Amino acid sequence: MGSRKKTILISVVILILMLLSALIIKIPLPEITMVPEVVFRVGGLPIVNSFIAVLIGDFFIFLVVWLGTKRMSLIPQGAQNFVEMIVAGAYGFAEDVAGKENARKYFPLVMSIFLFVLVSNWMELLPGVDTIGVIHKISEGHGYAVSSFLGVQNLVAAPGHYQLAAFARTPSTDLNLTIGLALISVIYTQVAGVRTLGFGYFKRFFDFSSPLNFFVGLLEIISETAKIISFSFRLFGNLFAGTVLLFVMTFLIPLFLVLPFYGLEVFVGFIQAFIFAVLTLIFLVLAVSHHGDESSESSESVPGELADS
Amino acid sequence: MSLNLEFLKFLGAGLAIGLGAIGPGIGIGLVVMGAVQAMGRNPEAAGEIRTNMIVGIAFAEAVAIYALVVALLLLFVG
Numbered sequence: 001m002g003s004r005k006k007t008i009l010i011s012v013v014i015l016i017l018m019l020l021s022a023l024i025i026k027i028p029l030p031e032i033t034m035v036p037e038v039v040f041r042v043g044g045l046p047i048v049n050s051f052i053a054v055l056i057g058d059f060f061i062f063l064v065v066w067l068g069t070k071r072m073s074l075i076p077q078g079a080q081n082f083v084e085m086i087v088a089g090a091y092g093f094a095e096d097v098a099g100k101e102n103a104r105k106y107f108p109l110v111m112s113i114f115l116f117v118l119v120s121n122w123m124e125l126l127p128g129v130d131t132i133g134v135i136h137k138i139s140e141g142h143g144y145a146v147s148s149f150l151g152v153q154n155l156v157a158a159p160g161h162y163q164l165a166a167f168a169r170t171p172s173t174d175l176n177l178t179i180g181l182a183l184i185s186v187i188y189t190q191v192a193g194v195r196t197l198g199f200g201y202f203k204r205f206f207d208f209s210s211p212l213n214f215f216v217g218l219l220e221i222i223s224e225t226a227k228i229i230s231f232s233f234r235l236f237g238n239l240f241a242g243t244v245l246l247f248v249m250t251f252l253i254p255l256f257l258v259l260p261f262y263g264l265e266v267f268v269g270f271i272q273a274f275i276f277a278v279l280t281l282i283f284l285v286l287a288v289s290h291h292g293d294e295s296s297e298s299s300e301s302v303p304g305e306l307a308d309s
Numbered sequence: 310m311s312l313n314l315e316f317l318k319f320l321g322a323g324l325a326i327g328l329g330a331i332g333p334g335i336g337i338g339l340v341v342m343g344a345v346q347a348m349g350r351n352p353e354a355a356g357e358i359r360t361n362m363i364v365g366i367a368f369a370e371a372v373a374i375y376a377l378v379v380a381l382l383l384l385f386v387g
Contacts, residue, residue: 033385034381034385096356096357096360097360229375229378230371230374230375233374233375233377233378234367234370234371234374237374237377237378237381241377271363274363275363275364275367278360278363278364279364279367282364
């Protein structure tokens, strides 16, 4: 029974700390904007904070892969083991979804998308992202007062005229990035379709053999366009909502309450990266497989009915 | 007048995402129900079913995403 008493005691202490922190510590709510802030300009070219975060994420991926491939040996050790584990596991999964031939062709693109989106998503969990930056004066809207602590300026939760423009912003909460990724995915799907099937690929969009087929072709065009919207806004919406959730929870109760939501965001970040990559792979496989009744034997493992609508 | 418009904007955004999330919520529930039942009946196929389930969830979720787009447009753009 001793351990049970201990658990209750710890829970009560945590609850009291949460309540006290809500009463005593007042923190300002970060500015919630859809538009990333410009940090500095290089000859008129604005460098926004999500771009800086993208560079950090890319650097991290390059570092891990460089460490993993620096001294390659037949019996992998250390970092090489780690990288091989990830790539081999993902490759096996891609073969399950797409079949051997397609997996070999399209795995590099899909895996790059997966790793990039994963790192971009998980960047929202890092301390300092969205919180360290330049304090600037705003002319309108909700602002906070500024105080100085050990020579470092920070916002305090009192009405004022200042807001923070962070150095780094979670890249996936920038609509430009997600639309860019969606365009890469959708356009490459068309390119792969033309490359494999020749110009017969466009028969699925413009089919004049019967009125019904013509209408189906129109629907195909619409669904192809809607893919860009759903790809980009799925990633953006989930991550934007996630960051706002973390902001607001920390704002309401500064201690402990936000921890379960961090766990949730780890999960959401992984799932969204996974969905982006797997959907790209499935659409690629659908694009390069023959349309309609003349389906080849390799399309056996393709979950085609899912993506037909 | 401008206050009224502001009020309607917030109301519209809330209604858009709130009502728009009902359908996908039901849809995702049905997808997962079917997938879990299938996994219970055929545990060997669990991995494949799980992949298809996640992809199906993504398609159902896309509808909620459109509602979110409308809400964000109302709040930040319009």
